[in-house]
Amino acid sequence: xxxxxxxxxxxxxxxxxxxxxxxxxxxxxxxxxxxxxxxxxxxxxxxxxxxxxxxxxxxxxxxxxxxxxxxxxxxxxxxxxxxxxxxxxxxxxxxxxxxxxxxxxxxxxxxxxxxxxxxxxxxxxxxxxxxxxxxxxxxxxxxxxxxxxxxxxxxxxxxxxxxxxxxxxxxxxxxxxxxxxxxxxxxxxxxxxxxxxxxxxxxxxxxxxxxxxxxxxxxxxxxxxxxxxxxxxxxxxxxxxxxxxxxxxxxxxxxxxxxxxxxxxxxxxxxxxxxxxxxxxxxxxxxxxxxxxxxxxxxxxxxxxxxxxxxxxxxxxxxxxxxxxxx
Amino acid sequence: xxxxxxxxxxxxxxxxxxxxxxxxxxxxxxxxxxxxxxxxxxxxxxxxxxxxxxxxxxxxxxxxxxxxxxxxxxxxxxxxxxxxxxxxxxxxxxxxxxxxxxxxxxxxxxxxxxxxxxxxxxxxxxxxxxxxxxxxxxxxxxxxxxxxxxxxxxxxxxxxxxxxxxxxxxxxxxxxxxxxxxxxxxxxxxxxxxxxxxxxxxxxxxxxxxxxxxxxxxxxxxxxxxxxxxxxxxxxxxxxxxxxxxxxxxxxxxxxxxxxxxxxxxxxxxxxxxxxxxxxxxxxxxxxxxxxxxxxxxxxxxxxxxxxxxxxxxxxxxxxxxxxxxxxxxxxxxxxxxxxxxxxxxxxxxxxxxxxxxxxxxxxxxxxxxxxxxxxxxxxxxxxxxxxxxxxxxxxxxxxxxxxxxxxxxxxxxxxxxxxxxxxxxxxxxxxxxxxxxxxxxxxxxxxxxxxxxxxxxxxxxxxxxxxxxxxxxxxxxxxxxxxxxxxxxxxxxxxxxxxxxxxxxxxxxxxxxxxxxxxxxxxxxxxxxxxxxxxxxxxxxxxxxxxx
Numbered sequence: 001x002x003x004x005x006x007x008x009x010x011x012x013x014x015x016x017x018x019x020x021x022x023x024x025x026x027x028x029x030x031x032x033x034x035x036x037x038x039x040x041x042x043x044x045x046x047x048x049x050x051x052x053x054x055x056x057x058x059x060x061x062x063x064x065x066x067x068x069x070x071x072x073x074x075x076x077x078x079x080x081x082x083x084x085x086x087x088x089x090x091x092x093x094x095x096x097x098x099x100x101x102x103x104x105x106x107x108x109x110x111x112x113x114x115x116x117x118x119x120x121x122x123x124x125x126x127x128x129x130x131x132x133x134x135x136x137x138x139x140x141x142x143x144x145x146x147x148x149x150x151x152x153x154x155x156x157x158x159x160x161x162x163x164x165x166x167x168x169x170x171x172x173x174x175x176x177x178x179x180x181x182x183x184x185x186x187x188x189x190x191x192x193x194x195x196x197x198x199x200x201x202x203x204x205x206x207x208x209x210x211x212x213x214x215x216x217x218x219x220x221x222x223x224x225x226x227x228x229x230x231x232x233x234x235x236x237x238x239x240x241x242x243x244x245x246x247x248x249x250x251x252x253x254x255x256x257x258x259x260x261x262x263x264x265x266x267x268x269x270x271x272x273x274x275x276x277x278x279x280x281x282x283x284x285x286x287x288x289x290x291x292x293x294x295x296x297x298x299x300x301x302x303x304x305x306x307x308x309x310x311x312x313x314x315x316x317x318x319x320x321x322x323x324x325x326x327x
Numbered sequence: 328x329x330x331x332x333x334x335x336x337x338x339x340x341x342x343x344x345x346x347x348x349x350x351x352x353x354x355x356x357x358x359x360x361x362x363x364x365x366x367x368x369x370x371x372x373x374x375x376x377x378x379x380x381x382x383x384x385x386x387x388x389x390x391x392x393x394x395x396x397x398x399x400x401x402x403x404x405x406x407x408x409x410x411x412x413x414x415x416x417x418x419x420x421x422x423x424x425x426x427x428x429x430x431x432x433x434x435x436x437x438x439x440x441x442x443x444x445x446x447x448x449x450x451x452x453x454x455x456x457x458x459x460x461x462x463x464x465x466x467x468x469x470x471x472x473x474x475x476x477x478x479x480x481x482x483x484x485x486x487x488x489x490x491x492x493x494x495x496x497x498x499x500x501x502x503x504x505x506x507x508x509x510x511x512x513x514x515x516x517x518x519x520x521x522x523x524x525x526x527x528x529x530x531x532x533x534x535x536x537x538x539x540x541x542x543x544x545x546x547x548x549x550x551x552x553x554x555x556x557x558x559x560x561x562x563x564x565x566x567x568x569x570x571x572x573x574x575x576x577x578x579x580x581x582x583x584x585x586x587x588x589x590x591x592x593x594x595x596x597x598x599x600x601x602x603x604x605x606x607x608x609x610x611x612x613x614x615x616x617x618x619x620x621x622x623x624x625x626x627x628x629x630x631x632x633x634x635x636x637x638x639x640x641x642x643x644x645x646x647x648x649x650x651x652x653x654x655x656x657x658x659x660x661x662x663x664x665x666x667x668x669x670x671x672x673x674x675x676x677x678x679x680x681x682x683x684x685x686x687x688x689x690x691x692x693x694x695x696x697x698x699x700x701x702x703x704x705x706x707x708x709x710x711x712x713x714x715x716x717x718x719x720x721x722x723x724x725x726x727x728x729x730x731x732x733x734x735x736x737x738x739x740x741x742x743x744x745x746x747x748x749x750x751x752x753x754x755x756x757x758x759x760x761x762x763x764x765x766x767x768x769x770x771x772x773x774x775x776x777x778x779x780x781x782x783x784x785x786x787x788x789x790x791x792x793x794x795x796x797x798x799x800x801x802x803x804x805x806x807x808x809x810x811x812x813x814x815x816x817x818x819x820x821x822x823x824x825x826x827x828x829x830x831x832x833x834x835x836x837x838x839x840x841x842x843x844x845x846x847x848x849x850x851x852x853x854x855x856x857x858x859x860x861x862x863x864x865x866x867x868x869x870x871x872x873x874x875x876x
Contacts, residue, residue: 032743038388038465040746041784045465056463085381085388085463087516096537148566155572167573168564169539173372173869272564274538282377287743 008311012304019300020074020293024067027292033059034083034287057083070293079297080290082283090294093279098298100170101275104194104267105260109253111199112206119203120210121245125237127215135207143204147263151197151270158193166190168272194271198263202256209252214245247318254310258303367545369862370558370869371843374570374582378538378563381521385457385464385502395541395561398857399440399526402500403431403450403484408849408856410662410766412496416445416504416527417484426491426805431499433482437550439506440531447478452507454486456515463516469498491803493810497767501528529554529858538563555845555861558869577601580840586648589836602838605846605853608661609835612654613717613761614827615708615724619788621756623704630825632682634672636731637724641674643831646719650836654829656818657762657770661850663807664768666815669822676731683731690732697732705734706756711745717759720830724759751782759830766851768814771798774821789826842866 035053039045054060061069073080079090119139123132159167166172170190171183178186217223218241226240227233264277276295283291379392384400387393403417414420417431437445454476457467472495475487488495506525510518524532529551530543543559562579564570571588573579575597584593584604593604615637617624624630639653658665683689688697688704697704708724710717721737728735735757740749749755762773772778775798776790794817801813821827837853839846845860846853862868 030743031741031747036743036746038463041750042465044468046468047782049465049467052460053463056461081517085383085386085392085516086521087381088522093537152568152572155569160572160576163576167576167578168569169562171539173540173560270566270569272539272562272566272569274536274563278538278565 004315005312008308012308016300016304017071020071020297021067023296023300024070024293025063027289027296028063028066030287032287034289035059037286070290074297079294082291083288084283084286084291090290093291094276094294094298097274097276097279100273101261101264101268101277104191104198104273104275105264107191107195108199108202109256109260111195112202113253115199116203116206117210117246117249119207121214121237121242123207123211124214124218124245125233125241127211139204139207142200145201147197147201148266148270150200151193151267154193154197165192170273190271190273194267194273198260198267201263202260205256206249206252210245210249213248214241217241217245220244243317247314250313250317251310254306254308257306258299261299261302364863365555365845365859365861366864366867367553367555367861368557368864368870369842369867370560371556371580371840371860372560372562372578374564374573374579375561376563376565376567376570379535379541379561382524382532382535383505383515383518383521385453385462385466385505386516386521388465391561391563394854395543396524396526397501397528398530398543398559399524399528399532400501400504401527402502402504403433404496404499405501406766406851406855408847408851410850415501416450417499420496422496422805424487426488426493426495426803428485428487429495429499430479431484433484434550435482437527438548439508439527440525440546440548441506441509443506443508445504445527446481447484448481449507450484450504451476451478452511453503453505456505456510457503461514466502469494470503491805493802493805494767494769530559533558549858551858554858556857559857574602574838580843582838584836584838586650586836589650589838590648593838598838601841603841603846604836604838605848606650606834606836607848607850607852608652608659609763609833610659610765611761611763612657612659612832613720613759613830614654615830616758616760616787616827618753618756618758618786619790619826620753621706623699623706624757626686627824628682628686629688630828631672632679632686632731633728633733634825634828635675635682636679636733637672637727637828637830638674639672639830641727642720642723645723646716647831647833651831651833654832656821656829657764657773658768658814658818659764659832662766662768664811664814666818669818671822672825672828676727679731695732696734703734704732705736707736707738708757708759709738709740709745709749709755710759712739712741716833717761721759750786753781753786753788768810769798769802770817771802774798774817787826789824791820791824794820842868 033054034057035050038053039050058066058069070080077091079094082088082090082093116139119135123135126132155167158165166189170187172178172186175183175186223236223241226236231240261277264275265281266277267273268275268278269281276298280292280295282288283295375391375394377389377391379387379395380389381387381392382396382399384393384396387396401416403415404412404420405415407413414434416434416437418434420429420431422429431450433445433447433450439445454470454473456462457464458470458473472488472490472492473486474489477485479485486495504527505515506520509520509525522535527550529546529549531546533542533544535541540563541561545554545557547553562573564573567585570579570582571584571592574582589604589606593602615633617630617633619625643649643651643653652660655669655671656666660667683697683704687699689699690697692698694703708721710721718737718739725735725737750758772784774785774789774794776785776795778785779788779790797813797817797820801810801817804810804813835852839853842862843860844863845856847856849855
C-alpha cells in the first residue's frame with residue numbers, strides 16, 4: 001500500500017508542473033494584457049506611459065523567463081502580488097475567498113451524496129418502476145434547467161415574495177450586532193439557497209452513476225449467491241450490492257472537484273458571494289496573471305488531491321488494487 | 328474620456344458624475360418637506376456590480392473605486408451644480424502670464440481625517456507622485472504639461488505650464504491631492520492608504536470587506552459642514568438581476584436601472600411609494616464609425632447617405648425604450664459647448680438612395696444590392712461582446728440598410744481581441760462603439776490627424792486641416808466665449824463630414840429610496856451633492872448602532 005501511494009504521488013508532481021506550464025502559456029496567449037483596463041482607448045495614455053506600465057508589471061520580458069520567475073517564487077510558496085491596483089499578495093486574496101468556496105462546495109457535495117445515493121440505489125433495485133421513472137425525470141429536470149434562471153426564480157419566491165431568506169451576500173448589514181446564534185442563523189440563511197441550488201444541478205450525474213453501477217452489481221454471481229443463501233432482499237441490496245456499487249461513485253466524486261470549482265463562478269456571481277470563483281473570474285477579465293495562476297495552481301492542486309484521495313479510498317475498499325500495486 | 332462598456336454600470340459619485348438634470352423625472356416630484364428639517368442620521372446603501380480596487384483616486388480606473396474615493400478625497404477645484412468650476416480645497420485661483428501660470432490660494436484650517444493639517448505641500452507631493460514614472464497611473468498626461476510646480480507657502484500653490492493648456496484647470500480635481508505625512512518615502516502602489524484611505528472629504532473610511540461591501544462614515548470635521556447621512560455603504564452585487572431583487576426586497580437604497588427595469592418593472596405601487604426614479608443624459612454617446620481608409624467610405628456622400636438611411640429615433644425607441652436622445656455630434660446636449668444648430672440627418676431613405684446614386688452606387692444587376700464597378704455594397708460592422716445594447720443597435724441598422732440595398736454583416740468580438748486585433752490594427756470596415764464624455768470639450772486625441780497611428784484613438788483615420796487647427800487652438804484658448812466658437816465650428820464640420828454617424832446619447836437611470844431628501848438633479852447628475860442628502864427624523868431606517876462592526 002505504501003509503495004502504491006508513493007508511486008501515485010510521484011507521478012502527480014510532474015503532472016502538476018505540466019498543468020502550471022500549460023496554464024501559464026494559455027493565459028498569456030489570450031489577447032489583452034493587464035494594462036488594457038487603464039490604457040485601452042484612453043486619451044490620457046501616451047505610448048510612453050504605456051511602456052512604463054508594461055515594464056512596471058514585468059511584461060517586457062520573454063514568456064519563458066516570466067514562467068521560470070513565477071516557478072521559482074512558487075516553489076517557495078510565494079504566489080506573487082496581484083496586478084490589480086490594490087497590489088495585494090495573491091495568497092492573501094485566495095486565503096480570503098477559498099474557505100467560503102470550499103464550504104459551499106463541501107456542503108453541496110454532501111447534500112448530493114445524501115440524496116443521489118439513495119435515489120440511485122432505489123432506482124436500481126426497482127428498475128423501470130413508476131418511481132424510478134419519476135426520480136429519473138426529477139434529476140434530469142434539475143440537470144437541464146439553467147441554474148442561474150432557477151436561482152432567480154427561487155430568489156423571487158423565497159426572498160422577495162415570502163421574505164424567508166436573504167437575497168445576496170454572506171452576512172447581513174447588522175451582522176455585527178447579532179447574538180452568536182443570530183449570527184449563525186444569519187450565515188446559514190444566506191447559504192441555504194446557494195447550497196440547495198448547486199446541489200440540485202449536480203444530482204443527475206451522480207444518481208445515474210449510482211443506478212448504473214448498482215444495476216451492474218446486481219447482475220453479479222455473488223448477488224445470486226447471497227440470494228440463494230436465503231438473505232432478505234433488503235440485506236442483499238443494501239449490504240452486499242450497495243457497498244460494491246459505491247466503488248465507481250468514489251472515483252466520480254474525486255473527478256468532480258474541478259467541475260465544482262468551475263460552477264462556483266456562476267453561483268457566487270448570482271448570490272454575490274465573495275468566493276474564489278468570482279475572484280478568479282474578475283482576475284481573468286482584467287488579465288491579472290499572478291492571481292489567475294495562483295487560483296489555477298490551487299485548483300490543480302485540489303483536483304489532483306481529489307483524484308489521489310479517490311485512488312486511496314478505492315485502494316482501501318478494493319483489495320485487488322492494493323495487491324495489483326504490490327505485484 | 329473613456330469607453331463605456333455597459334449602460335447599467337454603477338452610478339458615479341465622483342467629480343465627473345453625469346447627467347442633464349432638466350430631464351429629471353417630474354411625474355412624481357418629491358413631496359415638499361417644509362416641516363422636514365435636514366437631520367443627521369441613517370445610512371444609504373448603494374449597489375455596485377464591481378468591487379473597488381484601490382481607494383487612492385490616481386491609481387484607480389473603475390467607477391466603484393472612483394465613486395467611493397470621491398467621497399473621501401477632495402480636489403483643488405470641482406464643478407458646481409451648473410457645471411462651472413468652483414473652489415474645493417482651493418479658495419480661489421488666478422491664471423497669469425497668458426495662461427501659463429495658475430496660482431491656487433488654498434483653504435485654511437482644513438484637516439486630514441487623522442487630524443494633521445492640510446497644506447500646499449500635500450498638493451505638491453501629490454503632483455510629484457502622479458508624475459513619478461514609478462507610479463502606475465493612467466492620469467499623468469495632463470500633469471506632464473506642467474513645467475514647474477511649487478508650494479510658495481503653506482496655503483499657496485503655483486503651477487507653470489510649458490504652453491497654454493486650457494484643460495489645465497479642470498485637471499486639478501481630486502486625483503492629485505495626497506496626504507504627504509502618510510505616504511512620504513513609501514511606494515504608493517503598495518501602501519496601506521489604498522485599503523485604508525485618509526482624505527479631507529465629507530466621508531471617512533470605516534471598513535472594507537473585499538468583494539462584499541465598503542462602509543464609510545460621516546466626517547464630523549468636514550470643512551463644508553458634517554454630512555447629514557451617517558453612513559454610506561456600497562454593496563457589491565455582480566449580477567444585475569440579483570441587484571434588482573435586492574432593491575425590491577429593500578436591501579438597497581440606490582442603484583442604476585437598465586432601460587427595461589426603468590420602463591417596465593418599476594411602475595407598480597410598491598415602487599411608486601418606496602422609490603423615486605431619476606433620468607438624465609449620461610456623459611456618453613454611441614456611434615457608427617467608418618474606417619476612412621476603406622475606399623467606399625472615403626466619399627462624404629456615402630457617409631451622409633448612411634446617416635440618412637439610419638433611423639436614430641427607431642434605435643432609441645427599440646433599443647433604449649425611449650430613454651435617450653439622438654446624438655448630433657461628439658457632445659451631449661445641454662452643455663455650454665454643445666452646438667444645437669448643426670446639420671442633422673433625419674431618417675430619409677429616398678435622400679440616402681439619391682446621394683448613393685450620385686456617388687455611383689446603383690443596383691445595376693437587379694439583385695437588390697447596390698453596386699459600383701461590379702462590386703456590391705457590403706461591409707462588416709464590428710462591435711464588442713458583452714454589450715447587448717450595441718449589438719441590438721447593430722441589428723436595427725442592418726435592417727434599415729438592407730432596405731436601401733446595402734448588405735451589412737455584424738461581427739461581435741470579445742473585448743480584448745476586439746481592441747487589439749481590430750481597432751488598434753485598423754482592421755475593420757465600420758464599428759459601433761461609444762465614448763464617454765466630460766465637461767471639458769477638448770477631443771484632440773479622437774479627431775486630430777496626428778492621432779491616426781496604430782493604437783491611437785483616431786482609428787478611423789479622420790484627417791481634416793481645419794479640424795486640426797481648431798483642436799490646436801481650442802486647447803490653447805482660455806476665454807470661454809472664444810472656445811465656444813471654436814468647438815461650435817468643430818461640430819459643424821463633423822456634422823457635414825459624418826466620419827461617424829452619431830447615434831444616440833443614452834440616459835442614466837438611477838433610482839433612490841423615497842425617504843432620502845435633498846437630491847437636486849443637475850447636469851452633473853444627482854450624486855454631486857451627496858453630503859447634503861438627508862433622511863428626516865421619522866423616516867430613518869438604520870440607526871448608528873445597527874451597523875457598528
